[in-house]
Every structure is written in C-alpha cells, then in structure tokens.
Amino acid sequence: MALYLGLDVGTQGVKAVVYDAPSRRIVARGAYPLSLLPTVIPGRAEQHPQSWIDGVRSAARQALAGVDATRVKAVGVSGQQHGQASSVGRGQGQQAPLQNGCDTESAREAEELSAKLGTTLVASFTATKLLWLLRHEPEVYAATRHVLLPGSYVNYWLTGRMAMEAGDASGTGIFDVAARTWDDAAAAAVDTRLPGLLPPLLGPEEAVGTLRPEAAAELGLGPDVLVSPGSGDNAMSALGSGVTRDGQLVVSLGTSGTLFGVSGAPIVDATGAIAPFCDATGAWLPLVCTLNCTRAAEEAREAFGLSQEEATRLAADEEAGCRGVNFIPYLAGERTPNWPNSSGTILGLRPGLLRGGLLYRAALEGATFSLRAGLERMQARRLLYFFVALCWHQG
Ligand SMILES: Nc1ncnc2c1ncn2[C@@H]1O[C@H](COP(=O)(O)OP(=O)(O)O)[C@@H](O)[C@H]1O
Ligand SMILES: O=P(O)(O)OC[C@H](O)CO
Numbered sequence: 001m002a003l004y005l006g007l008d009v010g011t012q013g014v015k016a017v018v019y020d021a022p023s024r025r026i027v028a029r030g031a032y033p034l035s036l037l038p039t040v041i042p043g044r045a046e047q048h049p050q051s052w053i054d055g056v057r058s059a060a061r062q063a064l065a066g067v068d069a070t071r072v073k074a075v076g077v078s079g080q081q082h083g084q085a086s087s088v089g090r091g092q093g094q095q096a097p098l099q100n101g102c103d104t105e106s107a108r109e110a111e112e113l114s115a116k117l118g119t120t121l122v123a124s125f126t127a128t129k130l131l132w133l134l135r136h137e138p139e140v141y142a143a144t145r146h147v148l149l150p151g152s153y154v155n156y157w158l159t160g161r162m163a164m165e166a167g168d169a170s171g172t173g174i175f176d177v178a179a180r181t182w183d184d185a186a187a188a189a190v191d192t193r194l195p196g197l198l199p200p201l202l203g204p205e206e207a208v209g210t211l212r213p214e215a216a217a218e219l220g221l222g223p224d225v226l227v228s229p230g231s232g233d234n235a236m237s238a239l240g241s242g243v244t245r246d247g248q249l250v251v252s253l254g255t256s257g258t259l260f261g262v263s264g265a266p267i268v269d270a271t272g273a274i275a276p277f278c279d280a281t282g283a284w285l286p287l288v289c290t291l292n293c294t295r296a297a298e299e300a301r302e303a304f305g306l307s308q309e310e311a312t313r314l315a316a317d318e319e320a321g322c323r324g325v326n327f328i329p330y331l332a333g334e335r336t337p338n339w340p341n342s343s344g345t346i347l348g349l350r351p352g353l354l355r356g357g358l359l360y361r362a363a364l365e366g367a368t369f370s371l372r373a374g375l376e377r378m379q380a381r382r383l384l385y386f387f388v389a390l391c392w393h394q395g
Helices: 049-065 107-117 126-136 138-142 150-159 184-190 213-219 233-240 294-303 308-317 356-380 382-394
Strands: 003-009 013-020 025-033 072-079 250-253 257-260 275-278 284-290 326-328 345-347
Touching: 003 049, 003 150, 003 233, 013 049, 025 049, 049 150, 049 213, 072 150, 072 233, 107 126, 107 184, 126 138, 126 184, 150 213, 233 250, 233 257, 233 275, 233 284, 257 356, 284 356, 294 308, 294 356, 308 356, 326 356
Parallel strands: 003 072
Antiparallel strands: 003 013, 013 025, 250 257, 257 284, 275 284, 326 345
C-alpha cells in the first residue's frame, strides 16, 4: 500500500507528513524550526539554504521513523515563494545567505522594474531581489550559474536535477503567467544574462526525477522513489485543501498571510494587490499576500517569554478589540498595501495594558485586519474576474 512523503519548506520551519493514500490519512509527521538570520538592517530578511536541507533531513527522518519507509513511492515539496536561491553554481552548501520572500530591501528595484515592464511588481518578487543582488553584491551575482526558488532548490538536492513549475515560477516576476513560460524579455530587463540562468519548466504531471542515491540513503528511502514537481506553498495548500472551483477561497496563516482561490483564467490586477499566480494543476491562483502574519504575533509572544500555549490562553482571556490597543503589524515592511518601508506600530497603550496576552492578541487582530483588506480587494475584483474568465474561455 503506497505512502507519500510531503515536505513544506516554510520560513519558520520545515514540516514533513507521511500520507497513506488508501486511507487518505496523515500517518506520521516531523518538524524542524527555521528562523531568519539576525540583522539590524531594515527590510533585510535572509536565510541560509543549507538550513532548508538540514530541515528536510531532520523533519523527513522524524516522520519516516514511524512508518514502513519501503512503502513510500513519491515525495512532493511545497516551497516558500519568491525567495531566491541563486549561486547554486558555487556548489551545494556553499551559498551566501539568500533573500527570503519577506525581504523588502529591493523596494527601489521593484519600482524601477515596474516602470520598465509596465506592470506592478512588489519587492517580494524574485526578479527585484536579483536586480538588488546585481547592484549591491555584484560578486555574488557574477558567481551565479542558476536561479532556483527554495522549493526547486530542495528538489535539486533530492534529485540532482534543476527544474521549476508554473505555480512557484509565477512568484518570480519574470514568468508569463498566461502562457506558463519564462518571460525572457522581462528577465533580460533585469540582466541580459538572466534568461540563461533560469531552469527548464515542468508540467504539473511531470516528475522532476527519482531520488539521488545519496539523498535516498540520508532519508532512508529507496532510490526509485519519485519526486513530483511540487509547487509554491500557496498552490500546494490549494491542492491540499481541495479548493478546485472558482469562488472558493483559502486563508493560510504562516510567516506571511495569504488568501487565494482557484480560477479558470489568469487574473490581472493593475494595482498589483492581487498577484496573478498559476496553480499546481494547470489553472490559476489569484492571490493576496501580506508579509506580516504570524511573525508579528510570534515576536510579541517571544518578547514576553510566553510559550505558544500560554500566549493562546492569555490572548483568549482578553477582550476582542484589545481595549483599544492597535498593533499595526508591518514589522517587515508590507506588500499589501505596497508600503515596503513601513514599520510596526503599537497604538493606544494605557497603564496596565502592556501585557503579553493582550499584545499577542493585538498582533493577531492586526494581521487578521490586513488579510481582511485583501479579502475586500479580492471581492471587489470579482465582477472583472468573471468577465476575464468568460473572455478567456471563449477566446
Ligand atoms: N492559526 C494560528 N494562530 C496563531 N499562531 C499561528 C497560527 N498558525 C501558525 N501560527 C504560528 O506561526 C508559526 C509559523 O507558521 P508556519 O505555518 O510554520 O509558517 P511558515 O510556513 O512561514 O514557516 C507557527 O510555528 C505558529 O507558532
Ligand atoms: O514562509 P511562508 O510559509 O510564509 O511562505 C511565503 C509565501 O509563499 C508567500 O506567498
């Protein structure tokens, strides 16, 4: 009876699940915490790619320890989107720290590329980060031989093959979402060498390959185990939650907050608030993303030395509305709204209110209102959304 290993490479951790296909149940889990590298530079958010691999090894081994690993037939990776995993040409494990999707240092490059390409790219998009790298760390950019994303980097470690698929590639800003191909002209607008650094694209049903013998041995799996193309974490969440119809929406709370739904046609929003992503099945995934979701609440929790359970209990004891305390959660700058240089603010403090549970709740409320603004934007676009879908289907 077949088992499948699912890996999620998020900003705050790698998660592994073993899925039992016949019973449609998750039968084992593993997890490994990750964090952003400490920095005092505003807008910077970096991780070392080696930490993703350490996380994959550890989380997968934990999950596989509880099952008969010989039954595992395939592995699928869901990756944090937008972050860039370049410099692979310098050898696995030797890369410089790489920019996370939340990094907003490339705000100026985002403005420049938006003007040049006649579109709206926010600083999260990989293309803006590559232009930033070219300008600020030219030696690192010059050493770059291939550009991958976190998920495709992990697939490369698993199989030895570099490839990407449409769902994850849509977060680069140099991908033609309607045609599901690289947009070489947009890539060349970043750097003429960039089109040659991009990996081949796979369709939703094409495997990346089978496990490298070394990776198979490290995970305790057989070498004939297939690795699926996987996708960005948002597209994989849509698959996992069974969202397949226009009009259904998913809210996903992680370091970033995302809100998305499946569409039969690409969605174009000139303001850039709704990102025109592809999904993992050949359809599209209009998506709203905020940079500050659980990250703000986690910072509040950690500042008061509270465990997750304590923070949840104390926050539940506080009143909705937090006695007028407002936590604007833009700790990392923000992309929805597009305010990359904004910062977090706590308003309405009065004597006795500087409590961990209250600030934790206020941060969660702030992150929730951010996502609600995104939901309103998505709803406001629905008329046009159906119009575009109709044109597409008839065209
Ligand atoms: N519904 C929630 N309420 C409160 N905190 C949450 C919730 N969901 C996640 N978190 C917190 O956010 C952290 C990061 O979530 P996670 O999904 O692991 O993010 P990422 O995919 O970005 O790594 C979790 O470890 C947890 O502490
Ligand atoms: O690290 P996460 O899980 O917040 O993932 C980032 C998302 O992919 C952004 O769309």
